[in-house]
Amino acid sequence: MIDNFIYGTPTQLRFGKGVIKDLPEVLSQYGKRVLMTYGGGSIKKMGLYDEVLRLLKDFTVVELPGIEPNPKYDPSVITGAKLCKEHKIDVILSVGGGSVLDCSKAISVCAKYDGEGWDLISGKVKAKAALPIVDILTLAATGSEYDCGCVISNTAILDKRGYLDELMFPAVSFLDPQYTFSVSAWQTACGTADAINHVLEQFFSFPNSLFNDGIMIAALRSLMTNVKIAIKEPTNYAARSELMYVCSWGCNGILANGSGYSGWPMHSIEHALSAYFDITHGAGLAIITPRWMQEILSERTVERFVTLGKDLFGFDKKLSDKEMAQKVIDEFYAFFESIGIPMHLGTLGVKEEAIEDMADHILANDDTSQDWAYVPLDKAALVRILKASM
Amino acid sequence: MIDNFIYGTPTQLRFGKGVIKDLPEVLSQYGKRVLMTYGGGSIKKMGLYDEVLRLLKDFTVVELPGIEPNPKYDPSVITGAKLCKEHKIDVILSVGGGSVLDCSKAISVCAKYDGEGWDLISGKVKAKAALPIVDILTLAATGSEYDCGCVISNTAILDKRGYLDELMFPAVSFLDPQYTFSVSAWQTACGTADAINHVLEQFFSFPNSLFNDGIMIAALRSLMTNVKIAIKEPTNYAARSELMYVCSWGCNGILANGSGYSGWPMHSIEHALSAYFDITHGAGLAIITPRWMQEILSERTVERFVTLGKDLFGFDKKLSDKEMAQKVIDEFYAFFESIGIPMHLGTLGVKEEAIEDMADHILANDDTSQDWAYVPLDKAALVRILKASM
Numbered sequence: 001m002i003d004n005f006i007y008g009t010p011t012q013l014r015f016g017k018g019v020i021k022d023l024p025e026v027l028s029q030y031g032k033r034v035l036m037t038y039g040g041g042s043i044k045k046m047g048l049y050d051e052v053l054r055l056l057k058d059f060t061v062v063e064l065p066g067i068e069p070n071p072k073y074d075p076s077v078i079t080g081a082k083l084c085k086e087h088k089i090d091v092i093l094s095v096g097g098g099s100v101l102d103c104s105k106a107i108s109v110c111a112k113y114d115g116e117g118w119d120l121i122s123g124k125v126k127a128k129a130a131l132p133i134v135d136i137l138t139l140a141a142t143g144s145e146y147d148c149g150c151v152i153s154n155t156a157i158l159d160k161r162g163y164l165d166e167l168m169f170p171a172v173s174f175l176d177p178q179y180t181f182s183v184s185a186w187q188t189a190c191g192t193a194d195a196i197n198h199v200l201e202q203f204f205s206f207p208n209s210l211f212n213d214g215i216m217i218a219a220l221r222s223l224m225t226n227v228k229i230a231i232k233e234p235t236n237y238a239a240r241s242e243l244m245y246v247c248s249w250g251c252n253g254i255l256a257n258g259s260g261y262s263g264w265p266m267h268s269i270e271h272a273l274s275a276y277f278d279i280t281h282g283a284g285l286a287i288i289t290p291r292w293m294q295e296i297l298s299e300r301t302v303e304r305f306v307t308l309g310k311d312l313f314g315f316d317k318k319l320s321d322k323e324m325a326q327k328v329i330d331e332f333y334a335f336f337e338s339i340g341i342p343m344h345l346g347t348l349g350v351k352e353e354a355i356e357d358m359a360d361h362i363l364a365n366d367d368t369s370q371d372w373a374y375v376p377l378d379k380a381a382l383v384r385i386l387k388a389s390m
Numbered sequence: 391m392i393d394n395f396i397y398g399t400p401t402q403l404r405f406g407k408g409v410i411k412d413l414p415e416v417l418s419q420y421g422k423r424v425l426m427t428y429g430g431g432s433i434k435k436m437g438l439y440d441e442v443l444r445l446l447k448d449f450t451v452v453e454l455p456g457i458e459p460n461p462k463y464d465p466s467v468i469t470g471a472k473l474c475k476e477h478k479i480d481v482i483l484s485v486g487g488g489s490v491l492d493c494s495k496a497i498s499v500c501a502k503y504d505g506e507g508w509d510l511i512s513g514k515v516k517a518k519a520a521l522p523i524v525d526i527l528t529l530a531a532t533g534s535e536y537d538c539g540c541v542i543s544n545t546a547i548l549d550k551r552g553y554l555d556e557l558m559f560p561a562v563s564f565l566d567p568q569y570t571f572s573v574s575a576w577q578t579a580c581g582t583a584d585a586i587n588h589v590l591e592q593f594f595s596f597p598n599s600l601f602n603d604g605i606m607i608a609a610l611r612s613l614m615t616n617v618k619i620a621i622k623e624p625t626n627y628a629a630r631s632e633l634m635y636v637c638s639w640g641c642n643g644i645l646a647n648g649s650g651y652s653g654w655p656m657h658s659i660e661h662a663l664s665a666y667f668d669i670t671h672g673a674g675l676a677i678i679t680p681r682w683m684q685e686i687l688s689e690r691t692v693e694r695f696v697t698l699g700k701d702l703f704g705f706d707k708k709l710s711d712k713e714m715a716q717k718v719i720d721e722f723y724a725f726f727e728s729i730g731i732p733m734h735l736g737t738l739g740v741k742e743e744a745i746e747d748m749a750d751h752i753l754a755n756d757d758t759s760q761d762w763a764y765v766p767l768d769k770a771a772l773v774r775i776l777k778a779s780m
Contacts, residue, residue, distance in 0.1 A: 001628035002567075002635045004406025009399070015648060016394025177392075209628075210615055211636050214608020222601035238391035238599075245392045245648065246601050258405060258635065 001207040002258030008166075009252050011146055015175045015245065017237075020136060023055045023093075026172050030132045031090025035083055037064045037104045038095045043138060046182055052095060052136070062087045064107075067096070070274070071103035073118055073154040077110055084111035084131060094135040094170075098142030101135050102150035105168040108133050121152050121163045130167035138179045140243045141191030141282065143198060143250035145173035160275060175248065177240040185231045189339040190282030192227040192243060196220060197266055197285040198250035204296070204304055205262035205374050212259050217312045219255060222246045227339055263373035266292050268366040269385060272358040279348045286336040287345055291388040293329045296375040305329070345389045355386045391597040392648030398556075399642050401536055405565045405635065407627075410526060413445045413483075416562050420522045421480025425473055427454045427494045428485045433528060436572050442485060442526070452477045454497075457486070460664070461493035463508055463544040467500055474501035474521060484525040484560075488532030491525050492540035495558040498523050511542050511553045520557035528569045530633045531581030531672065533588060533640035535563035550665060565638065567630040575621045579729040580672030582617040582633060586610060587656055587675040588640035594686070594694055595652035595764050602649050607702045609645060612636045617729055653763035656682050658756040659775060662748040669738045676726040677733055681778040683719045686765040695719070735779045745776045 014022065027034060034056060043049045053061065064080045071077070083089065084107065092111075094104035110117030112129040119125040137145050144150065148169040153160045183191070203216045222242050229239035249255055269292070270284040297305065305325035309315040315327055337343050346352070359382040362368060368377040377385070404412065417424060424446060433439045443451065454470045461467070473479065474497065482501075484494035500507030502519040509515040527535050534540065538559040543550045573581070593606045612632050619629035639645055659682070660674040687695065695715035699705040705717055727733050736742070749772040752758060758767040767775070 002405065002631040004409065006402065006404050008402030012396065012398030013647070014396050015392065019394065207628075209612065209632050209635075211608050211612035211632055214611060215605045218601050218604020218608060221604060222599065225600055238597075241392040241648070242599050242601055245599075257403070258631070 002209055002212075003207055003260060005253075005257045007253055007257045009146060009169060009254065011170050012172045013146065013175060013248065014172060016241075017176060017178060019176050020051065020055065020174050023052070023134075023136075023174065024058065027056070027059065027091055027093065027134060030171070032058070033060045033062075033088055033090045034093050035062050035064060035080065035087070035089045035107070036093045036095060037067055037080060037100055037107070039065075039067045039069075039097070039100050042182070043095050046179065048095065048136070048138070048179060052093070060087070062089065067100045067103045069099045070151075070153050070160075071099050071106070073106070073121065073152050074156060076103050077106045077117055077121075077152060080104070080107035081110035081117055089131060092131050092133045094133060095138070097137065097139030098144040101137070101144045101170070102152065104133055104135070105144070105148075105150040106152050106163065107131075109165065109167060118154060121161050122159070123161075123163070127165050127167055130165075132171045133168070134172045134174070135170050136174045136176075136179070137244070139183060139187065139191055140180055140240070140247040141194045143195065143248055143252065145170055145175065146248040147252040149251065160271065173248070175244050177237060177244045180240050180244060181235045183234070185234075185340060188227060188230050188234075189341055190280045190286075191247065192223050192282070192339070193286040193336060193341060194282035195247040195250045196223050197282075197289060199223070199255060200289065201262055201264045201266060202256035202259065203308070204301070205256060205260045208259060212256050213307055213311070216255050217308070219246050219249060220312055224335060231339060260374075263368060263370070265368050265373065265375070265377055268362050268368050269382065271365070272361045273345065273350060275361070276354055276358055277348065277350050279345075279350065283341050283348060284345070286341045287343055287348075287389050288385065289336070290329050290333040291385045293332065294388065295377070295381055295385050297325050297329070301375065345386070350390070352387070352390055355383055358386060359383050392599055392602075393597055393650060395643075395647045397643055397647050399536060399559060399644065401560045402562045403536065403565060403638065404562060406631075407566060407568060409566050410441065410445065410564050413442070413524075413526075413564065414448065417446070417449065417481055417483065417524060420561070422448070423450045423452075423478055423480045424483050425452050425454060425470065425477070425479045425497070426483045426485060427457055427470060427490055427497070429455075429457045429459070429487070429490050432572070433485050436569065438485065438526070438528070438569060442483070450477070452479065457490045457493045459489045460541075460543050460550075461489050461496070463496070463511065463542050464546060466493050467496045467507060467511075467542060470494070470497035471500035471507055479521060482521050482523045484523060485528070487527065487529030488534040491527070491534045491560070492542065494523055494525070495534070495538075495540040496542050496553065497521075499555065499557060508544060511551050512549070513551075513553070517555050517557055520555075522561040523558070524562045524564070525560050526564045526566075526569070527634070529573060529577065529581055530570055530630070530637040531584045533585065533638055533642065535560055535565065536638040537642040539641065550661065563638070565634050567627060567634045570630050570634060571625045573624070575624070575730060578617060578620050578624075579731055580670045580676075581637065582613050582672070582729070583676035583726060583731060584672035585637040585640045586613050587672075587679060589613070589645060590679065591652055591654045591656060592646035592649065593698070594691070595646060595650045598649060602646050603697055603701070606645050607698070609636050609639060610702055614725060621729060653758060653760070655758050655763065655765070655767055658752050658758050659772065661755070662751045663735065663740060665751070666744055666748055667738065667740050669735075669740065673731050673738060674735070676731045677735055677738075677779050678775065679726070680719050680723040681775045683722065684778065685767070685771055685775050687715050687719070691765065735776070740780070742777070742780055745773055748776060749773050
């Protein structure tokens with residue numbers, strides 16, 4: 001059954017080898033004054049920075065370098081918005097991964113707002129306009145290139161917000177898989193684990209349909225197969241291209257239109273882990289996944305596991321539902337381990353004594369115990385999942 | 391491997407029970423002067439006509455009724471464009487199936503053009519602007535509600551054109567599966583056969599990827615399962631909702647981004663059949679499908695059939711590739727027969743003596759013999775397919 005939904009993604013994807021040759025033509029639609037945002041030195045190392053400046057020789061380019069992983073409201077968003085106003089910027093060009101793009105999205109609305117930008121990000125005020133965003137992606141992971149959300153931290157008030165507004169859909173996303181050839185095995189594994197988790201957060205919901213189940217299983221199969229190839233052969237274009245494309249489908253809702261909203265509980269838990277111990281998002285998600293599955297396995301949810309067992313893993317249909325579910329959980333554990341993720345939070349520096357605090361933090365920030373969730377998680381459940389993940 | 395592509399679909403889908411309650415709010419974004427287009431009496435019979443007028447009591451509504459299946463440039467498109475200009479229409483509201491919507495798309499560009507509208511449709515002149523289109527769909531089939539194409543006939547010069555322009559994406563498509571409850575078993579079967587064929591036209595192409603194969607197989611599985619339920623139980627909401635959603639994915643390219651363009655040969659053949667004998671599009675496609683498959687089966691193409699055999703039908707993996715392919719072809723034949731489509735063109739009134747002429751017509755209109763096609767079809771091949779379909 002496909003339940004009621006509203007869906008639209010206006011972003012244009014320009015995918016493949018050499019697509020950035022069209023960058024000047026695309027940007028010209030919006031104007032000649034560009035704010036170019038990026039992170040550390042990786043785009044310089046791979047030659048992309050020089051290539052972009054060469055393509056934009058007829059544009060006025062203002063640069064905002066040094067955007068952090070987990071981008072910060074202060075200084076990055078504030079500085080970017082100020083630059084846009086001062087230089088009368090027409091369009092923002094984000095060059096990098098999901099963090100640079102998330103920051104650029106926040107800048108796009110703050111640049112068109114006269115008050116305090118945090119009022120938009122924190123949901124106090126609804127944005128009325130945004131600068132157009134074009135991006136060149138260098139990491140397959142978050143799906144930010146095809147959705148209208150961003151996650152921004154405000155360290156001054158110890159706040160971290162997920163912020164959604166349709167004004168922030170990128171106008172055009174340039175996706176050239178070659179720019180991901182130099183992504184390390186660790187970042188490839190963690191980025192893919194993030195995308196796999198995006199699919200699973202949506203798969204465990206109701207109502208279900210043959211179509212949505214099928215496209216989500218197609219996404220999981222593609223991600224789980226191609227990440228292994230990409231880790232072994234970093235310049236394998238076929239594998240990198242599938243990873244890049246499938247990751248883009250992760251977060252804009254298209255995988256589960258009409259399937260309800262599960263609450264994205266594993267993301268709620270991981271956000272606390274990252275806030276307390278600054279661990280890599282995808283690694284945290286991978287570690288939590290099988291433990292969360294074990295916690296929520298019940299007579300009511302077992303059908304989801306059985307569908308994964310039969311249609312994703314091709315397990316023997318003669319197994320009992322319970323046996324099938326356990327094999328699915330074990331298979332995800334073994335898979336994440338096989339791509340190099342240490343499957344214990346302790347290895348990443350998480351301290352057992354923080355678990356109670358983190359559980360309180362999760363309930364305070366994204367109340368996972370509410371009864372509309374696919375499986376509500378109260379404090380005891382959160383503590384069990386975190387302890388099992390140590 | 392995902393090859394280079396450019397993709398974007400700006401249309402917003404508003405899906406589910408009762409969604410048209412938001413029609414006034416949606417239309418108001420564009421203005422208060424509406425051209426309402428529709429076909430025969432079915433929207434009156436089901437009460438939708440009265441419901442729409444009730445919702446639009448604060449709007450100025452100009453009506454264009456009587457749009458034909460296979461919509462005509464003269465009178466429908468010409469009349470519609472003239473009404474838009476005379477009444478300073480702000481937005482077109484299409485209420486009906488794919489034909490009404492296709493006609494409305496053509497009207498949307500002709501209304502903003504001062505010359506002869508056929509120059510746009512025939513590709514002589516590129517459109518510069520279009521009126522926005524909102525639609526309420528009453529038939530799951532063509533996917534026109536989520537693409538930017540239309541097919542328009544010009545009977546005066548015996549021409550029928552497929553016309554694509556990004557200006558013609560509907561702004562908003564209202565999809566309430568309840569409006570398809572009264573669709574007859576025959577139209578349900580033919581509409582679904584059309585959508586199944588849209589998927590197959592894209593599945594038989596290269597390069598392939600796990601993800602695209604998986605989403606296309608998910609679409610086929612959902613369509614083939616749910617059409618049987620909907621024929622047996624016309625008011626089964628779960629089945630009607632999946633059919634409606636999946637059909638929308640058929641034609642905008644999303645199923646096969648980066649998989650190349652196959653040439654859509656079965657559609658080329660069917661367009662000739664409809665032009666000569668005015669048969670129902672979906673029925674023609676269903677009859678051609680297994681015969682086209684038989685014609686193109688070769689060592690080069692057999693892998694496509696094997697993938698369908700294993701992943702869609704779950705056939706025994708121990709079968710040889712050739713046996714598997716033959717079983718796939720036989721299964722599609724049996725499936726279309728099982729949903730009530732007579733599997734011989736003769737039964738629909740097609741005359742064997744027209745086959746040579748139709749083959750010439752196909753080559754003249756959509757040259758299926760070009761070597762970029764997935765499998766080029768010369769005149770002899772077209773004649774073999776048509777004869778086998780009799």
